[in-house]
Amino acid sequence: MESHNSITLESALRLDAIVKYLGVGKRWAGQDSEKEVVDACLEKVSGLLVGLEPTGEALALKTAKHYQVSFEEVRVEEDITSLEQKYLYGKRELGFARLREEIHFPNVDALLFQRINANPDDLDRWVAVLNLTITEDRVYWNKFHELSHRLAEPPQKILPFRRESTDDRDVVEKLIDTIAGEVAFHPRIFSPFMREIKNETATFEAISAVRSTYSPSASLLAVTNAIVQRMERPAVAFIASMKAKRNGPQNQKDLRIEPQCRNALAQTNNLFLIPNMRVPRSSCVYHTFLTGCPITNIESTADWVTSSGKAIPLHRVTVSTISLNDRVYGLMTI
């Protein structure tokens, strides 16, 4: 169980505020609270599912409307100008004078404005600006991340502290990510898709089919991770790309693994991949990298060893792959 000793006081206070706001306790109590918080957020959204088209996009729209969050997307400079016209000049929202500078700041994914001139029933009391100038990959995820802040955290009556999600280890942001992962693939509407996956071999063809129906704007990785987490068999998702060995010569690159997601059954069955381990030439992952063709193959993990000879536990696994840009997305299941 995570204790308050391992987190900052500000994060601890925010976690306490979340459990109080959601009515699941008085103080944050680690893993137990996390489950209760996630369940409470799912329950809050459940009321919005009645009569809803069972897609992630429809869920995002309805949740945003209910919680008065308006999403704005920035792809080009003109979009910034347009938002300045709308909010700074039109609605006299001073905060939007910061928009251009903020969007140009390196690696800003999203900005959330709490409007100061909004009426209580305005549908854009909160404006989430998504920065899509570099990539649109995270648009679906970022929407649910911002919505999860609205679901879990009490509105700020005063605005003395700004949350900056710059640290991946921040416990509040991790909690919000967990909520987002559950709400974005709400069991009440996503379970039928999982039933389809359950009855066949988990391949990227099947995952892509789910993605195109349930949440076309979600990245393939987001959908893959969601499916892996909910699969009823041990599963690990990973990405393979050409990288150098850690602390090795940077010009000597091999196809190496970056684990993305591992479900609870994989943990129970000791199925895992070691970060940055080399992909064996015998694996279909390597063939997909060379040919670009998606493959599903039954393999043994016997050949998966690190350069120092460290092996992963022996399993007979189904490996499914797909090539995307210079990377191979992989799924390994028992």
Add this chain to the structure above:
Amino acid sequence: MPAGSSLRTELGARIRKIRTDKGLTGQELAKLSKISATYLSEVERGLSDVSGEKLIRIADALCVDLQNLIASGQITATNSENISIPIALSEAAEELHLSFRNTVRLLQGAQSLTARRSSEPQAEWSRQDWINFYEKVKFILEE
């Protein structure tokens, strides 16, 4: 005098009152808050600004709600929200000869950006940052 000076004095006095009411010495509160006793003394006398993070630590050590702690040390704005003026803004406001009301509006405008999701942190605003922000929004403030 910068708008923030009297606020700091009020906030410091409030901290001192709660501390003494609870029978804590300055040394004890400093230790509980993980700040130096010298710094706490300066805060209590209104000589030093206190960051949000340290203020949370002090509130936690005093076992008081943060809003209660800062309630009497803050400006009441036109919409009854409690606002704490950063020292850099106080300096900018003095240089720009801003009214108290516009100083608060400037702060509220900047803080309406409640969250930014980024892999890189942003430094706390300097006096010049506040001046630059004012230049962009003065057409609204001067209406």
